[in-house]
Amino acid sequence: MRLTICNDYQDMSQKAAAEFIELLKEKPDCTLGLATGSSPIGLYQNLIKAVQDGAVSFAKVKTYNLDEYVGLTADHDQSYAYFMRQNLFDHVDIPAGNTDIPSGSAPDTAAECRRYTAALAAIPGGQDIQLIGIGNNGHIGFNEPDVALSADTHEVTLSPSTIEANARFFASVAEVPKSAVTMGMRGILAAKKIVLVATGSGKAAILKQALYGPITTQVPASLLQLHPNVVIFADRDAAAEL
Ligand code: F6R
Numbered sequence: 001m002r003l004t005i006c007n008d009y010q011d012m013s014q015k016a017a018a019e020f021i022e023l024l025k026e027k028p029d030c031t032l033g034l035a036t037g038s039s040p041i042g043l044y045q046n047l048i049k050a051v052q053d054g055a056v057s058f059a060k061v062k063t064y065n066l067d068e069y070v071g072l073t074a075d076h077d078q079s080y081a082y083f084m085r086q087n088l089f090d091h092v093d094i095p096a097g098n099t100d101i102p103s104g105s106a107p108d109t110a111a112e113c114r115r116y117t118a119a120l121a122a123i124p125g126g127q128d129i130q131l132i133g134i135g136n137n138g139h140i141g142f143n144e145p146d147v148a149l150s151a152d153t154h155e156v157t158l159s160p161s162t163i164e165a166n167a168r169f170f171a172s173v174a175e176v177p178k179s180a181v182t183m184g185m186r187g188i189l190a191a192k193k194i195v196l197v198a199t200g201s202g203k204a205a206i207l208k209q210a211l212y213g214p215i216t217t218q219v220p221a222s223l224l225q226l227h228p229n230v231v232i233f234a235d236r237d238a239a240a241e242l
Pocket residue numbers: 034035036037038039040066067132133134135136139140141142
């Protein structure tokens with residue numbers, strides 16, 4: 001585990017983006033696992049700039065996202081498909097067919113989960129980098145704290161704390177979807193390298209538990225301790241308890 005404490009959000013975004021830029025230069029046909037939420041937006045802005053400057057290209061890159069809300073179509077402005085177009089895909093040269101996000105509006109969610117699990121399993125050697133954030137409750141993807149975690153892509157009931165945390169993006173808490181489709185723990189841990197970005201004092205306590213506490217399904221991010229190549233970029237506020 002490699003921990004880099006960054007001055008602020010901007011510094012964290014730049015340093016985390018450098019991991020991706022280095023990979024894109026070395027392996028232009030890499031496979032990336034991507035995340036949504038507030039934490040990676042600055043990182044994506046740095047990647048967009050690197051493409052616009054001609055330093056890297058996404059022309060041969062394939063991407064897979066962690067998760068999607070159930071019940072939102074890809075054109076809903078709070079869907080993660082929409083988020084990815086707004087914050088990255090529409091601004092880089094990635095072919096539309098090279099991005100995969102589990103659908104939250106498939107007629108058969110279980111079948112969609114099976115499709116996504118198979119797509120992830122078919123990545124030779126796993127994602128080159130899987131980007132993740134960490135929920136206030138220790139979730140990664142939408143693998144919520146529970147007595148057991150699932151290995152494969154599955155539909156998960158969002159915990160009250162996640163619904164509350166994500167209500168900031170919706171008109172009211174009632175509009176936050178109650179469930180999501182998420183990559184399971186195997187899908188995440190299969191990556192060759194995992195880059196975790198954490199920002200803000202709200203993440204300080206859970207980041208400490210995840211990195212240095214007991215490995216427990218009640219803190220899904222604690223399972224990262226079992227992965228051989230995790231790189232963490234935390235700003236000073238998020239790293240305050242480390
Ligand atoms: C997003 C995801 C979530 C977020 C987490 C942190 O695709 O899977 O696990 O990474 O909820 O969200 P932010 O970055 O908004 O604090």
